[in-house]
Amino acid sequence: MYRGRxxxxxxxxxxxxxxxxxxxxxxxxxxxxxxxAAVNFAGGRYGYYCPDLGFVALExxxxxxxxxxxxxLVDALANAFECKRRNSKPIHGATWRVGVVExxxxxxxxxxxxxxxxxxxxxxxxxxxxxxxxxxFSVVLTACGSxxxxxxxxxxxxxxxxxxxxxxxxxxxxxxxxxxxxxxVLVGGAPNQFGADVKSIIAERSRNGRKLPGTNEExxxxxxxxxxxxxxxxxxxxxxxxxxxxxxxxxx
Numbered sequence: 001m002y003r004g005r006x007x008x009x010x011x012x013x014x015x016x017x018x019x020x021x022x023x024x025x026x027x028x029x030x031x032x033x034x035x036x037a038a039v040n041f042a043g044g045r046y047g048y049y050c051p052d053l054g055f056v057a058l059e060x061x062x063x064x065x066x067x068x069x070x071x072x073l074v075d076a077l078a079n080a081f082e083c084k085r086r087n088s089k090p091i092h093g094a095t096w097r098v099g100v101v102e103x104x105x106x107x108x109x110x111x112x113x114x115x116x117x118x119x120x121x122x123x124x125x126x127x128x129x130x131x132x133x134x135x136x137f138s139v140v141l142t143a144c145g146s147x148x149x150x151x152x153x154x155x156x157x158x159x160x161x162x163x164x165x166x167x168x169x170x171x172x173x174x175x176x177x178x179x180x181x182x183x184x185v186l187v188g189g190a191p192n193q194f195g196a197d198v199k200s201i202i203a204e205r206s207r208n209g210r211k212l213p214g215t216n217e218e219x220x221x222x223x224x225x226x227x228x229x230x231x232x233x234x235x236x237x238x239x240x241x242x243x244x245x246x247x248x249x250x251x252x
Contacts, residue, residue: 022039109139
């Protein structure tokens, strides 16, 4: 079910997910009464037994199981945010410390807890964080859920990183320290070559009602507009545009 989805091959190449055998059961939709059915291997083929249809053969490619490699994900996140004091193992249960981003206002500790959807998830997360030495700021990344542990910010993975297929690596699309509460002070440096133009296009499309509902689709549309207006200039990357889009939405 995942093989045909956009980005599946990129996740496999990056090592963030891996194929792990075949699924144990599927839902049979081929008879009048849909039901769960255990996957079996019989007569040299995979399939399942249906009371109405008998043995229904399945192609192995269609029932391959997929699981995330959390260790690889944590390492990729640490690289994306250039973390110090990383940890290669979970600190407790399903909670991992990705690492710490150093700022002039103190460290921003970044954690990963795959799911924070109910009280049980939150309890396990808070138990893990209670074992940690406190940092000035704390952020918890999660794949799903939005519950917040005390004195931490909860952020969805999809909102803070994107996968760069060319590099098979995650790239940050959000200023996590800023969201955690760190106030950045600009002290000069090289000017950003895209900032003013990209911000202008984002604002213009929003005013004119041309903004597309999907983040990736809107980012690609912005790049097309930028390229049309500046044909002699290299266009910004998708992650770069998405960073500006996120800043526009948060007002940072």
